[in-house]
Amino acid sequence: xxxxxxxxxxxxxxxxxxxxxxxxxxxxxxxxxxxxxxxxxxxxxxxxxxxxxxxxxxxxxxxxxxxxxxxxxxxxxxxxxxxxxxxxxxxxxxxxxxxxxxxxxxxxxxxxxxxxxxxxxxxxxxxxxxxxxxxxxxxxxxxxxxxxxxxxxxxxxxxxxxxxxxxxxxxxxxxxxxxxxxxxxxxxxxxxxxxxxxxxxxxxxxxxxxxxxxxxxxxxxxxxxxxxxxxxxxxxxxxxxxxxxxxxxxxxxxxxxxxxxxxxxxxxxxxxxxxxxxxxxxxxxxxxxxxxxxxxxxxxxxxxxxxxxxxxxxxxxxxxxxxxxxxxxxxxxxxxxxxxxxxxxxxxxxxxxxxxxxxxxxxxxxxxxxxxxxxxxxxxxxxxxxxxxxxxxxxxxxxxxxxxxxxxxxxxxxxxxxxxxxxxxxxxxxxxxxxxxxxxxxxxxxxxxxxxxxxxxxxxxxxxxxxxxxxxxxxxxxxxxxxxxxxxxxxx
Amino acid sequence: xxxxxxxxxxxxxxxxxxxxxxxxxxxxxxxxxxxxxxxxxxxxxxxxxxxxxxxxxxxxxxxxxxxxxxxxxxxxxxxxxxxxxxxxxxxxxxxxxxxxxxxxxxxxxxxxxxxxxxxxxxxxxxxxxxxxxxxxxxxxxxxxxxxxxxxxxxxxxxxxxxxxxxxxxxxxxxxxxxxxxxxxxxxxxxxxxxxxxxxxxxxxxxxxxxxxxxxxxxxxxxxxxxxxxxxxxxxxxxxxxxxxxxxxxxxxxxxxxxxxxxxxxxxxxxxxxxxxxxxxxxxxxxxxxxxxxxxxxxxxxxxxxxxxxxxxxxxxxxxxxxxxxxxxxxxxxxxxxxxxxxxxxxxxxxxxxxxx
Numbered sequence: 001x002x003x004x005x006x007x008x009x010x011x012x013x014x015x016x017x018x019x020x021x022x023x024x025x026x027x028x029x030x031x032x033x034x035x036x037x038x039x040x041x042x043x044x045x046x047x048x049x050x051x052x053x054x055x056x057x058x059x060x061x062x063x064x065x066x067x068x069x070x071x072x073x074x075x076x077x078x079x080x081x082x083x084x085x086x087x088x089x090x091x092x093x094x095x096x097x098x099x100x101x102x103x104x105x106x107x108x109x110x111x112x113x114x115x116x117x118x119x120x121x122x123x124x125x126x127x128x129x130x131x132x133x134x135x136x137x138x139x140x141x142x143x144x145x146x147x148x149x150x151x152x153x154x155x156x157x158x159x160x161x162x163x164x165x166x167x168x169x170x171x172x173x174x175x176x177x178x179x180x181x182x183x184x185x186x187x188x189x190x191x192x193x194x195x196x197x198x199x200x201x202x203x204x205x206x207x208x209x210x211x212x213x214x215x216x217x218x219x220x221x222x223x224x225x226x227x228x229x230x231x232x233x234x235x236x237x238x239x240x241x242x243x244x245x246x247x248x249x250x251x252x253x254x255x256x257x258x259x260x261x262x263x264x265x266x267x268x269x270x271x272x273x274x275x276x277x278x279x280x281x282x283x284x285x286x287x288x289x290x291x292x293x294x295x296x297x298x299x300x301x302x303x304x305x306x307x308x309x310x311x312x313x314x315x316x317x318x319x320x321x322x323x324x325x326x327x328x329x330x331x332x333x334x335x336x337x338x339x340x341x342x343x344x345x346x347x348x349x350x351x352x353x354x355x356x357x358x359x360x361x362x363x364x365x366x367x368x369x370x371x372x373x374x375x376x377x378x379x380x381x382x383x384x385x386x387x388x389x390x391x392x393x394x395x396x397x398x399x400x401x402x403x404x405x406x407x408x409x410x411x412x413x414x415x416x417x418x419x420x421x422x423x424x425x426x427x428x429x430x431x432x433x434x435x436x437x438x439x440x441x442x443x444x445x446x447x448x449x450x451x452x453x454x455x456x457x458x459x460x461x462x463x464x465x466x467x468x469x470x471x472x473x474x475x476x477x478x479x480x481x482x483x484x485x486x487x488x489x490x491x492x
Numbered sequence: 493x494x495x496x497x498x499x500x501x502x503x504x505x506x507x508x509x510x511x512x513x514x515x516x517x518x519x520x521x522x523x524x525x526x527x528x529x530x531x532x533x534x535x536x537x538x539x540x541x542x543x544x545x546x547x548x549x550x551x552x553x554x555x556x557x558x559x560x561x562x563x564x565x566x567x568x569x570x571x572x573x574x575x576x577x578x579x580x581x582x583x584x585x586x587x588x589x590x591x592x593x594x595x596x597x598x599x600x601x602x603x604x605x606x607x608x609x610x611x612x613x614x615x616x617x618x619x620x621x622x623x624x625x626x627x628x629x630x631x632x633x634x635x636x637x638x639x640x641x642x643x644x645x646x647x648x649x650x651x652x653x654x655x656x657x658x659x660x661x662x663x664x665x666x667x668x669x670x671x672x673x674x675x676x677x678x679x680x681x682x683x684x685x686x687x688x689x690x691x692x693x694x695x696x697x698x699x700x701x702x703x704x705x706x707x708x709x710x711x712x713x714x715x716x717x718x719x720x721x722x723x724x725x726x727x728x729x730x731x732x733x734x735x736x737x738x739x740x741x742x743x744x745x746x747x748x749x750x751x752x753x754x755x756x757x758x759x760x761x762x763x764x765x766x767x768x769x770x771x772x773x774x775x776x777x778x779x780x781x782x783x784x785x786x787x788x789x790x791x792x793x794x795x796x797x798x799x800x801x802x803x804x805x806x807x808x809x810x811x812x813x814x815x816x817x818x819x820x821x822x823x824x825x826x827x828x829x830x831x832x833x834x835x836x837x838x839x840x841x842x843x844x845x846x847x848x
Binding site for chain 1: 717718719720721722723726727729730731733734735736737738739740741
């Protein structure tokens with residue numbers, strides 16, 4: 001085995017806060033399938049984007065096939081044989097498979113004919129055992145086919161080091177197994193394959209060595225998979241300390257049931273039962289793409305359940321009627337605040353008024369005057385209520401959202417990653433205020449990405465994996481068990 | 493995990509037209525003013541090449557508007573449909589609903605209103621009743637055509653730009669048919685409708701329609717600034733997903749916006765018939781629906797700005813009409829200058845945004 005790539009001391013920081021990568025070393029060998037394991041935001045994808053030339057490190061050295069990399073561009077890295085299949089595919093949906101291949105690797109100046117393209121696709125597909133229909137536009141192919149085409153395109157450029165980002169997230173089990181088999185063959189052919197994943201199952205099903213990242217640092221450096229079991233990898237992934245003793249706040253979780261979800265299912269989300277009482281904080285943990293987005297949409301009333309019901313205080317939660325939701329005192333803090341909560345060109349005062357207020361509005365001066373106390377109370381730092389929301393920093397923008405949503409003693413608070421991307425001080429204030437709302441009698445559902453945070457705030461914790469919810473965990477939380485549940489521990 | 497698609501099919505249009513409502517203070521006035529000025533300067537150069545002394549020609553243009561009572565009246569008459577249609581377009585474009593179907597809605601309104609006002613069975617009714625009924629029907633017809641655009645978008649995802657543009661041709665064909673067959677005046681050799689007669693708007697030559705347009709300006713301003721609908725229009729323009737999470741389904745607001753814009757265009761159509769032409773002819777449509785887009789953009793998507801821009805463009809038209817009589821100026825010159833205003837406006841708009 002020779003070294004396909006060596007990364008040394010890679011650092012990368014986006015904005016303030018914790019660096020995405022904090023001095024990461026990684027060494028990849030030819031002929032192996034290497035698993036890169038970690039939670040959301042552990043830095044897996046960032047690290048591999050750097051290797052593929054899609055991003056630059058702030059510091060550190062990358063050596064591919066013995067030569068140090070100086071130009072971090074996708075083209076330069078492709079020329080060195082590094083190819084990455086990203087989670088979001090980069091195919092042209094209106095072109096056929098062959099046309100997509102020809103676009104990436106043109107042969108000659110003329111646009112190739114249909115038969116020529118068909119031959120090119122079939123030849124590649126046959127050689128690597130990755131069947132793809134050549135005659136249909138990519139948009140009509142299944143997700144699995146699109147992924148195979150992405151891989152074929154990389155192999156067409158003779159990739160020696162192939163990176164697959166969460167390749168099985170979109171596949172059914174059979175497809176996933178077939179893909180792992182292909183990866184095995186590619187490795188046997190003298191290539192190196194990296195699989196970014198958070199599923200323990202496939203680490204054991206098809207990988208030789210495993211590197212685990214946690215919060216931008218390596219906690220397990222290329223150890224043989226055979227030396228590990230599920231439990232040890234789950235522990236490495238999420239850390240070993242349990243939820244720092246007693247949570248910051250414990251209340252009476254025996255208030256009346258406010259939110260009741262009965263057998264509600266939506267797309268990826270399997271039928272789910274939940275009850276959250278007044279004054280209770282329910283944490284929802286899980287890796288992205290396991291049903292959180294669907295549950296968030298259900299609880300926010302932006303999508304109706306395909307089956308089952310969602311009720312608040314006994315009455316169905318209004319779907320598609322946001323003003324009614326707000327009148328029922330259901331607060332919603334979306335996970336993407338700029339996309340779903342704020343109209344950026346509009347003023348702070350106007351943003352505070354969204355979903356509230358009468359048909360006739362007072363004059364601009366009066367509106368801004370009326371908005372000032374709320375902005376002060378939440379310490380939203382801006383030049384005045386007339387400032388456009390686009391001028392706010394992330395923390396202040398989130399405070400603005402909460403100032404609006406938590407006004408008027410909500411009965412239910414649906415908060416999706418309310419502290420994401422915020423500095424610790426802003427995160428602390430926002431956490432405090434949401435817990436205050438719970439203490440005042442609200443039922444709170446808190447979708448979280450960081451276990452430490454969830455352990456500190458949640459009275460109960462459910463984990464979503466593969467669209468199913470686990471039985472609720474209760475404090476003191478067993479980080480280990482939660483980690484296994486997040487990694488899909490209860491399937492196979 | 494799947495191929496990401498662009499949510500809005502009208503992105504290039506969006507980029508081109510969206511800046512007007514967001515431009516900062518000075519540029520909001522300076523950009524359109526300089527665009528008009530620049531267009532007039534280039535227009536002068538072109539006239540110079542044609543052998544006309546530009547300054548005396550422009551002198552005649554100014555005299556044509558301000559040098560006689562009729563000049564100002566004509567300006568007001570031409571500005572009337574531009575203001576009415578421009579107000580509707582202002583509302584639509586603030587919501588980033590880029591309809592260009594006003595011309596067709598204007599024709600539809602005029603046809604429907606005329607058909608009602610000249611209908612045989614209603615001939616005995618008093619003039620004001622016919623007039624008001626005609627105006628109401630005109631609003632409904634304009635809204636109806638715009639509503640078709642809205643429905644095509646919400647049902648099939650068809651681009652508002654494309655469908656609204658193409659429906660203009662449907663309306664033009666309907667006009668050609670109507671004046672020859674549908675509402676043709678049987679007593680006339682040339683294809684035209686009957687005169688609306690008693691249903692005409694009071695006032696000659698300056699008809700009451702100008703007053704309607706003047707009143708509509710503050711009304712629209714108040715609706716935009718002081719009502720929930722006005723806020724929803726701006727939120728739809730800023731971020732439809734936020735509208736969906738906090739206020740109402742965007743499709744509903746988009747539908748209302750299109751209906752209102754179509755209503756204004758339809759109203760302008762019958763106001764033109766009842767106030768100016770008296771009847772429909774094959775040459776009825778003269779492009780007000782398109783010029784009003786320029787008016788709305790020059791006016792910074794603000795009602796007062798629309799009024800000013802409409803008066804300026806109408807004044808240029810009237811002035812050149814007059815100047816063409818005194819000098820040998822090709823009649824295309826006005827069109828060239830209008831086009832140049834658009835070019836300079838778009839360029840100036842891009843420049844003013846780059847400096848920020």
